[in-house]
Amino acid sequence: MKKIALITLLFAVSISPEVISQTSEFTISVDEPKNGSITLDPVLPEDGKYAEGTLVTVTATAESGYVIDAVYHSTPGQWGPMFYDTPRVSSLQVTIDGNKSVGAYFVEESLLDGFTLTPDIIYAKPGVKPLKYDVYSPEDAVDLPILVIIHGGGWRSNDEDIMRGMARQFARGGNYVVASIDYRWLGTGDGDETPNTMADLIEDVFGAIAHIREHAQEYGGDPSRLLLTGDSAGGHLSASAATMTDRIGDGGFGETEGIYEYSPTYIPEGKTADDLRTELTSSIKGVAPTYGVFAFEGANMLQMLGMTEADDAKVAAISPIHNIPDASELSMPHYLIRGTQDPLISDENVTAYMNALVEKGQRVEYVQVGGASHAFFDWKPNNSTVDTFEKYGVYYIEEMEHFFDSVLFE
CATH class of the missing domain: 3.40.50.1820 (Alpha/Beta hydrolase fold, catalytic domain)
Incomplete structure (x- = not known):
């Protein structure tokens, strides 16, 4: 029994770093915006991953002649990307709890006239x-x-x-x-x-x-x-x-x-x-x-x-x-x-x-x-x-x- 327990423990120790790395970090894609720009705080690491639970602030800035339609994050869905968009705000806080995309969408000012x-x-x-x-x-x-x-x-x-x-x-x-x-x-x-x-x-x-x-x-x-x-x-x-x-x-x-x-x-x-x-x-x-x-x-x-x-x-x-x-x-x-x-x-x-x-x-x-x-x-x-x-x-x-x-x- 002690031998089996020891083998089980060694097996768990041998795989635990890989399991942790797979489950504690998620890939974040940044959708390239048109007619404006976005920033992420904290800055997205070079490997494109944040630790699970990280609170990321996505801030949007519109170019002249445009306004922010929405800041959003999205996940894969049955009918394509599922958007969680928040209109009428310039920044949005996103909790990292899975792989997702973030971005902002801009429209011409005249659309809101x-x-x-x-x-x-x-x-x-x-x-x-x-x-x-x-x-x-x-x-x-x-x-x-x-x-x-x-x-x-x-x-x-x-x-x-x-x-x-x-x-x-x-x-x-x-x-x-x-x-x-x-x-x-x-x-x-x-x-x-x-x-x-x-x-x-x-x-x-x-x-x-x-x-x-x-x-x-x-x-x-x-x-x-x-x-x-x-x-x-x-x-x-x-x-x-x-x-x-x-x-x-x-x-x-x-x-x-x-x-x-x-x-x-x-x-x-x-x-x-x-x-x-x-x-x-x-x-x-x-x-x-x-x-x-x-x-x-x-x-x-x-x-x-x-x-x-x-x-x-x-x-x-x-x-x-x-x-x-x-x-x-x-x-x-x-x-x-x-x-x-x-x-x-x-x-x-x-x-x-x-x-x-x-x-x-x-x-x-x-x-x-x-x-x-x-x-x-x-x-x-x-x-x-x-x-x-x-x-x-x-x-x-x-x-x-x-x-x-x-x-x-x-």
């Missing part, structure tokens, strides 16, 4: 993460319609900043106040002990809209004219909020058999869920769910939602396709859009939703964008995403605005 930004307005804190939204108000805005944007990310990632390209583009047009919202993530990704459900996310969206409506005039907006849009997971959530206002109530979601109601995460003081049902139903005038999910079908999808044991009624209660109001009772015009090369959202799925809308007498326009893939309305601090946004997003944002204009003014 024509509107004022009010960031990080907290509307609720039902769990660990404060829920917030950013408001983009055109200069001298008074009683403008309000566009609410809901971000995507598989219901489990991203925040409102990923939609800042769309928000800025709309606000620069001068005709809409824009509010870009965040919400809880499915599961425990936010740090909540109790997993968040899809019903929780929908309640967050209703709560954000209620808060925006309550403070609309402070932002130069008209609380009686709200439009919704969102991409991917946000496409589902925007369609849900537009079609399910009749489900707002305090009866609970599935707590009583056959009752599936949403109590908004934020309810203004002195009001009830019933009040919000009436107010949001009358205020929401149209929706543009982009490359979204409208029905939840199949074992894999239900497993992702944590709803493998859910009955059909519960699944239907989170699915826009099963909650479309009849146009004679509530008109809810839809602008649907999808890239023809989208690997996640099929034409069949969007067409099924379009047909269901038509059956209910709703106005609907479905646009397919030739050659576009998924998420072309997103904005990330890298050239490929921005190039895609400029190629497809800018044009179809203008088309979406024309659709909303026709809903409100014709």
Whole structure:
């Protein structure tokens, strides 16, 4: 036994320096910035590695005529680099806990002309993460319609900043106040002990809209004219909020058999869920769910939602396709859009939703964008995403605005 123990000890000693070197240092890549520069403190060693736990300050400086869009770090992800970007700051502290890239992205000053930004307005804190939204108000805005944007990310990632390209583009047009919202993530990704459900996310969206409506005039907006849009997971959530206002109530979601109601995460003081049902139903005038999910079908999808044991009624209660109001009772015009090369959202799925809308007498326009893939309305601090946004997003944002204009003014 002593011999075996000695051999084990010698083996451990012989490999421990290599193991330590592998696990206690991480490689950091610096993305070469354009139209500005960055510095790292402490300076990146020649071997490109920092010790685990090192706190690195990344500082960005823009060239003349440019401003900082975001300072960021990124890690490899399922769909390419996963960016953790912080807009509107000149420096960012990054804790070294794995291999990653760091950098900064710069944009022309003119991109921020024509509107004022009010960031990080907290509307609720039902769990660990404060829920917030950013408001983009055109200069001298008074009683403008309000566009609410809901971000995507598989219901489990991203925040409102990923939609800042769309928000800025709309606000620069001068005709809409824009509010870009965040919400809880499915599961425990936010740090909540109790997993968040899809019903929780929908309640967050209703709560954000209620808060925006309550403070609309402070932002130069008209609380009686709200439009919704969102991409991917946000496409589902925007369609849900537009079609399910009749489900707002305090009866609970599935707590009583056959009752599936949403109590908004934020309810203004002195009001009830019933009040919000009436107010949001009358205020929401149209929706543009982009490359979204409208029905939840199949074992894999239900497993992702944590709803493998859910009955059909519960699944239907989170699915826009099963909650479309009849146009004679509530008109809810839809602008649907999808890239023809989208690997996640099929034409069949969007067409099924379009047909269901038509059956209910709703106005609907479905646009397919030739050659576009998924998420072309997103904005990330890298050239490929921005190039895609400029190629497809800018044009179809203008088309979406024309659709909303026709809903409100014709």
